[in-house]
Amino acid sequence: MWLPALRPRSSVAALAALCVGLPMLLPPPALAQKAPSTAGAASVRYDIGNEIFHPVLGRNGMVASEHRLATEIGVDILKRGGNAVDAAVAVGFALAVVLPNAGNVGGGGFMIVHDAKSGKDVAIDFREMAPAKAFRDMYLDEQGKVVPDRSLYTHLAVGIPGTVAGLAHALEKYGTMPLADVLAPAIRLARDGHTVTPQLAGLLEVERDHLAKWDATKAIFFKDGRPLTAGETLANPDLANSLEMIAQQGPKAFYEGPIADRIAAEMAQHGGYLTKEDLKAYKVVEREPVAGSYRGYTVKSMPPPSSGGTHIIQMLNILERWPLKDYGPDSAQAIHLMAEAMKLAYADRSEYLGDPDFTKVPVKGLTSRKYADELAARIDPEKATPAAAIKPGNPAPYESDQTTHFSVADAQGNVVSTTYTLNLNFGSGIVAAGTGILLNNEMDDFSAKPGVPNAFGLIGGDANAVQPYKRPLSSMSPTIVLKDGKPWLVTGSPGGSRIITTTMETVVDHIDFGMNPAEAAALPRVHHQWTPDELRVEKGLSPDTVRLLERMGHKVSVKATMGRTQTIQMTDEGMSGYSDPRNPDGMTIGY
Template identity: 80%
Template sequence: MLSAVVALCVGLAGPVGAQTAAAPPSVRYDIGYDIFHPVRALNGMVASEHRLATEVGLAILKRGGNAVDAAVGVGFALAVVLPNAGNVGGGGFMMLHEAKSGRDVAIDFREMAPARASRDMYLDAQGKVVADRSLYTHLAVGVPGTVAGLAHALAQHGTLPLAEVLAPAIRLAREGFEVSPQLAGLLEAEDDHLAKWEASRAIFFKGDRPLRAGERLVQTDLANSLELIAKDGPKAFYEGPIAEKIAAEMARHGGLITAEDLKGYKVVDREPVSGTYRGYTVKSMPPPSSGGTHIIQLLNILERYPLKENGSGSAQNIHVMAEAMKFAYADRAEYLGDPDFTKVPVKGLTARRYADELAAKIDPDKATPAKTIKPGQPQPYESDQTTHFSVADSQGNVVGVTYTLNLNFGSGIVAAGTGILLNNEMDDFSAKPGVPNAFGLVGGEANAVQAFKRPLSSMSPTIVLKDGKPWLVTGSPGGSRIITTTLETILDHIDFGMNPAEATAVPRVHHQWTPDELRVERGISPDTIRLLEQKGHKVVVKQTMGRTQTIQIRPDGLFLGASDPRNPDGLTLGY
């Protein structure tokens, strides 16, 4: 009988801890064939990118809160302890399965462009994109949605009051916590962007340098802001004193967000995009996320190939995956945007007949040059610095949240007097159609800047159902690589029978159509790379991709989970 299991991904840094209750005789621990061992639990589980946030979520579950209560607590805690990505000044998406109703719900709390935003606001007089205007200025900030989104989820699907789930985050902000080597490295890397702003320096610097590992990060202004939200709800952020300070910050520095923009922000409940893969049902985020649509599109293409027989990491599997990815990202550039402003052919893109058409173009022995691939015609079939966390409870509720400031620490700008880092999500619009953004992604007219519009995203919180019940919840940060990281996690579980710890440890691959390169992590065999190059791929080995937070729920009720060791601060806990 296991009492505690620590998952150690050999060769990759980052322990994953677990707390487990004694298992009843009916539960069997089949670990004989595991290479890496996931966290195991019987009553609930939380996986996030920071141990302190995971501990907050687990404590809420132990007190009787459900998965949504815990997820909201984790979301606010990450805003404190993971300031480069966790946030209250950004936005994102939540996918949840509600056990009582059996419903799957997609909650869109993506940022919105302010009323004065315009199509050419990032271009100079000659029509060229102005470097960094959409990244590190007050013009880069979209109207934040996180506070509204988390509060909405709690009110509609949670069981605990907002003040109770916010209390741990307030304590962490007021009392502070020790800066980890990971966070210290990120602060040093973003030194220039944070140092430009007095309010940012006051929080993240000690004298003229960023905080170092082992020093304490105290965020008094953020604690005060969170206390106002706990007391008055999201109204404090969108209409009260926090809104006033954000609007004042914008007015002082030529930003566009006004008090009226903040007051007008709305959360949207959307219908998840849905598909099937080898008998499993996959539910993911619809537009303005491109993630779910293209995950379903890619699964539809790949289902025809014998991936299991070819073997995980084989040259043949990587080849067909890369070819399929090219077609999906070409379509992304052309068709994806905010569905409230442009018609997105989701049904066509996720149609199996359209997948048949694309698959017919894949040569099993030869890579297709990206320059010869154009966006397809799905209409006839119509009838790095984000974070993800996953939560599951004993009642059958599961939640996946991916939210972001965009790049590390967003714009680097803290709204004076609030302690709140502001996003630079406006860069996710197409500043100029055809010109790549910070992640190298090309967009078209569907994602052009427009007032009140939500920028296109790759965030892909995803739930996989087996026989109508949650079987897997996963997601990842990683900018343009979120889609492929989440896709590969699903394939690793379904096709190759991996557990969450094993799926986090295998090397990942990525192709996004342009640039025309097949990006792979270290660990792909040189023999495999040679075979791929013989097929015509330009293979490049680059830094790690994704940081998944995955929970699997077995039919016998056992929870298996793992935090991606690519972030040593991540932690999965269950009880």
């Protein structure tokens, strides 16, 4: 494989470690991040000047997702004349088959759509909702203490799924193809099966214990008493049947028909609160994206009940006053300022964010530039502020993991940014018998008790307390960046509490440091969420940089990879994109 001349970077070790993520380019008309196993194409030299990593290129359309098969399905939809929404819906259903730890029909999520014809940007909220029987203290014992795992691995952990309603809504309103057509590839994959990758096999082994609790789950993901291994075939005929019902009857099959009956029966048998009436009551909500500007670009992302968009813009507002470009990517100065902005934003998240249909969320105040001025004045450019010294601010005066992301763009200028999830890997681990559908454990994203952290270590308060039909707070942050009113960047990531910072860093990498999607994906990332008081960094950050950060007062902790971005950038030559090398199964294809 040919390597271009390399531009200096903060860590030679990181560069060497990430060279495995360099793309293999296919000849026109298709350009893919890695050659599909059936292609057998050789890599070709491509003059990329002084770029470190070369992104995938395309002129007519592009799909970036966490699985090759799902990406190929999306590109095929585009080639058949479908638009970006058609392709995104097909990818969403396909990921439910080939990426069962996060792709789903039994979970929920968010989608940002830019409609080229109208110029409109819309946020589609298909987040799960709490069942009617849910109540504030449902995860506490008689002494008022949180019962371990009750909100994670029991039938009480399951929220009302929104994915089927959300994808169907997007297709009907903004797509061009029939639901049956975009579902057909996923149905075939579920019925015929697909090969288990080493990545999926590893996740099945890690989650062996909680998947093995349920017979319907074992019937899909186990063989001879052990989880499926790499190279074996994973078929899910019950899921194929469920998807066929949805293709024929629409979302009513899931929310009012035979699938609803089976989910409700599963819940009733094991003391879960979710009922058929809850499923029928589910509603998709269209919201106005939260918007801000950063160095002349317009940033649009998901509003509450996502906390992501609000705090991405809040952090960018704070950071805009410093010349990050002059400091350089992954420099101690740039990381220090980002970490300080992160701490301030996550402190506010703990206090103010929740479902806007149940609590007033001061989005305007939190994203106000004047409020950012106030917060920035609290940052010492040379010294870290201890988390204990940071309390939620007062935006009122300015008020007037296991998730997956995919990005799609078409030749007409439509783009779709979608993040959806089951919460933790494989969600609750519970498959509703006879459906093949894994059910979420999104109820853990509520605040079980104010001040008690959830599975991601996030603190919540009254704004995110459990209530019937309320949507739990989320970090999912599907994001688009506009330049002169037209899409310029489509991005997002999984990663639990680290989604917000990963997405923010991706925007900074492109705007401040002039990186392309491949370069931005390869850069080591950092994260601070206020509490615990640690600056989490990926392996590969320069030891010199770490020492400088520690001298500033940061408690630096080197931990596992953060985020798996799926990014598409619009350029004068067409589209460029890249799937994060942290997930070897991910693939971007352009044509």
